[in-house]
Amino acid sequence: MDLTLYVWRQNGPEEKGKLEQYAAKNVSPDSSFLEMLDEVNEELIGEGIDPIEFDNDCREGICGTCGCVVNGVPHGPQEKTTACQLHMRQFSDGDSLTLEPWRAKAFPVIKDLAVDRDALDKIIQAGGYTSAYTGEVGEANQTLISKPDADYSMDAAACIGCGACVAACPNGSAMLFTSAKIAQMAVLPQGAIEAAERVNSMTEAMLDAGFGNCTNHYECEAACPQGISVKFIAKTNREYVKALAK
Amino acid sequence: MILDGKCPTGPIEKTWDKHCFDMKLVNPANKRKYKILMVGTGLAGGAGAATLGELGYAVEAFCYQDSARRAHSIAAQGGINAAKNYHNDGDSVFRLFYDTIKGGDFRAREADVWRLAQVSNNIIDQCVAQGVPFAREYSGLLSNRSFGGAQVSRTFYARGQTGQQLLLGAYQALSRQVKAGTVKLHPRTEMVDLVVVDGVAKGITVRNLVSGEMESHWGDAVVLATGGYVNVFYLSTNAMGCSVTAAWKACRKGAFMANPCYTQIHPTCIPQSGDHQSKLTLMSESLRNDGRCWVPKRKEDCEKTASEIAEGDRDYYLERKYPSFGNLAPRDIASRAAKEQCDDERGVGPGKRGVYLDFQSSIDRVGEDLIRERYGNLFEMYEKITDENAYKQPMRIYPAPHYSMGGLWVDYNCMSNIPGLFVLGEANFSVHGANRLGASALMQGLADGYFVIPYTIGHYLAGVTPGEVTDEHAEFAKSREEAQARIDKLMNVNGKRSVSSFHRALGKIMWENVGMARSEKSLNFALKEIPALREEFWQNVKVTGKSDQRNGQLEDAGRVADFLEFAEVMATDALHRKESCGGHFRTEFQTDDGEAMRDDENFCYAAAWEYKGEGKAPELHKEPLKFENVKLAVRSYK
């Protein structure tokens, strides 16, 4: 099938960018979205045009490196799917696709569709861990964790840190990302000890990094390739209230 | 040269503990004066950097990804082994040790494998303390599943995302050290040279992938945890950015590459669908717990859909060939069996390069819901890629390059033959022998990072004056200039052919001639083709863009250039090893029923290759392997 692409081209963080039009010809419906971009890039290289820069690595939907906004939706139209796992059979011959980078103050554009997501690392560095030293930490089965709690924790921990939640949020908030880690830890006995400090330091780091505030649009959940639920934001709010009471 | 792994002697159960006591220590107050460079932030690198930071060393960690959390360890699905014996099914440290030695087809060092098995239990404890949400039973106890090559249930898992959860645990521990100020991170930074001063590793040259700048970093020790090299096949289950570059740069500076011909071809991957394909996707081996591999008994049935083929007309070839391990046969054996069926023209799907992995009998036995709970995310992923529902029709799978057992040669302390250069995880060659068992890679990465390097690096550093050589030294400037010259050379070729077309061409040569089955003929052919392709590369490659900003083409070009050099060593190793063992299968050396035929008499050694310069044959050094605790035997899973 043949498609028309409108791709955001921007040479660097300080430069002005604009949408450029390219043709994607003879795209196989079995190819992935990124493979389609690979082929467009091969064409561009042949024509002597700089290829489109986009971040990607594992191409199996787990590393969280890839992602751009496709026709207004982060990672494109298929639910719970990263751009690398999005396959071209989701589109039809003759479609037009507009590709833009994640847009947020906290995510400056590096080049074209690639953005700098250090801000997400900063949030984790603020407290997204347990303070367990490597060494003798006690036998693993000594602390029992109920299956529902373990499952709940895993549901939150599945976050791949791609930043689609920020891209989707009308407020450019990283609340879902931040909450997923807070909730994962808060429900486990190992993480509960530092829960109060964690919720304060991580949400503070979120604001410091330039992200917006959550106003419960729930766009994050809709865009999340892992389907992380906004119930973790509610959980985080609870943890915040508990921390206030301390 | 005969290499010495410097393994401790005495009863194997005591080796690691005794060695720990024998090693020298660094005074806690002095630790911060030592700078350690950690290249790679996957399970081994991330865990190592975090733990060294905790100990108080000044650590700088580098990764080419945009965040330390994205290393390809994250893609490991199935699980991590530990000899906890929670199921009372006869597991023990000795059994894990035995299984790993046997699984590796007797080509690994006993002492290293023992240590791995011994610390496996600590890893699980550590990860639980970090808040890794392992799967649990309703009792609240940790849950286990079975994996290939073992008859006990010892694999711990977090849904189909175990690697992700373990890596995030290490990444979080690392983040904690970043906050504490002991670790400094350098994301989007690629190592392009090792700096060796007077025969000792003293630093690295890196390229900032955003600005294109060459930077020097000095360290009292350099640790490489840079993963494997199977992207030499172009299509593999590795991430796009995985490369041999860091390891290869070390080889160019004198480090030995050991057993590069041992590559693991994973049996359960989604078959290739067309030429557009950029990578292959793995389906966790854990699927073989509940899935049965089969192909039609008759060629003419291959065109039919699976449901049209009667039960009696299906050949459950793994169960037929290996009745005691059945569908849980080790990876090398399962892969080769799949290839055999397809070579026999009984493959299924487009191109007939595929076999069925059928869940119907498990769904009938335990119900679709339980299967969904166990593998839901894998089935979803399969459907996204193939547009097929595996609850309704069998999956199609085919082997794909997945892991490299070979890697930089290291001694028992994980130190290479260059003093001060340590190598961890998949990047070294130490514990998997000629074949790695499932759920052992995560175990090795974390063992090396959390529990081995923190001890052994101290032993080395205790004999080094901190900050003796810094980036003021002339070697650093020289290294920067050389690295920049190589970048300029790549930019200036200005040929006609794209980088990826060269990578594809190399992949084709390697897969067809140095892949699942190798022969003297195919290897000699490869050894002719690779240098020719390399020559064309340097004359005809086209790298667009500029070198002083982000440039994905240039990054790829550098990596492909290194693969083009490394591939030759890999084929040379495969050619010299006139036996079949584990992932290395030479068609000339097989039994009548097609099983691998090892030659312990002549090849019971690790082959470490010294790079001698472009166009020159690498020199072979041998490290003889001794088996004192496990008897050398024909590896049988029948």
Add this chain to the structure above:
Amino acid sequence: MQMLQSSIGRKLVMAATGMCLVGFVIVHLLGNSSIFIGANGINAYAEHLHALGPIVWIFRVVLLGLFGLHIFFGIQLTLENRAARPIDYNQKKNIRTSFGAETMIYTGLVILVFAVYHLFHFTMHLTNPEISVSALPMDALGRNDVFTMMILSFQKFFISSIYVGAMVTLLLHLSHGVQSLFQTFGVLNGNTLPIMEKIARAAAIVIFVGFISIPVSILLGLINV
């Protein structure tokens, strides 16, 4: 104080003040509904309110404070949120959110303007002094004739449409605000959130219908002097 700088802290303030304001709106609606009983109903209600004396003033000050906090943080958060995306998308498709959620700041500001107008109109008698209680004769029991004032006001189509229009913005505001405050208080989980969204929307509609039923009934002549 730290709470008033934190992202969640300020969100909690929005939710708490919002909840009180919703409470006020409901009480206000119930009071107003006494008009359906006739002159006796609403005039008695007004009389009772005035008889409370200083309590009314305390109530008014508290209400003003709630409004103030809600408006202040509402504006502050909105400005921060806008700053978090300095360059907007050329194309953005929202999937999950609602028109009400996207327009909170606008509906909020409209409600603020309306509230001022409402005070000018019925409390301070500045906009239509000719039909204020002070211009009208007392009722048969010697009370302020709020009943007649309301009827005469809402019989004017222009005034009624202002009120109905304002209630439409209130409907939008509450359709997001009510479920949002429960989420903010953290009392929802994955199962109860969608239910609460429905309940909140239904509540917003009930409040809307309740309020507009007064001017609409008067315009249609169902309530008459």
